[in-house]
Amino acid sequence: MRALRIAALAALPLQLLGLPHPAAAEGARLVLECSFVTACSEAGTCAAGDGPVRFVLAPLETDAAGAGRYEVTVDEEPAQPAEALGFAGPFLWQPSEGTRMVLSLTSETTALWTRQIVDSGTDAPPSAEIDFLTCGILP
Secondary structure (H helix, E strand, O other): OHHHHHHHHHHHHHHHOOOOOHHHOOOOOEEEEEEEEEEEEOOOOEEEOOOEEEEEEEEEEEOOOOOEEEEEEEOOOOOEEEEEOOOOOOEEEEEEOOEEEEEEEOOOOEEEEEEEEOOOOOOOOOEEEEEEEEEEEEO
């Protein structure tokens, strides 16, 4: 009985996020339809967000906690290899040399998307943008 209560408590945060239990992670894609709320630069300048963005997070090789290799698709762009620390993220990928992306799910309806340009191949300084998103999970 005690083991059953411990297992139920361990799964509780996942249920609060509205995400599948880690045991179902392999092969279970997570599709997020998001809207930009606020976009901020590395200098702290923020503006109202505009438009939608869609993420598909497909586990490829994960452990029981959902940590491991994923494939991330943003809108209609080609899928990119990604890594995650757990099945709720953060998800990290590098769509091109010198560019890093991180998607962090912060609740069942919110996320943060960080885009860093660390080397643009020009003399431009590194830059970053963080977007505050509202998201819905699609079946």
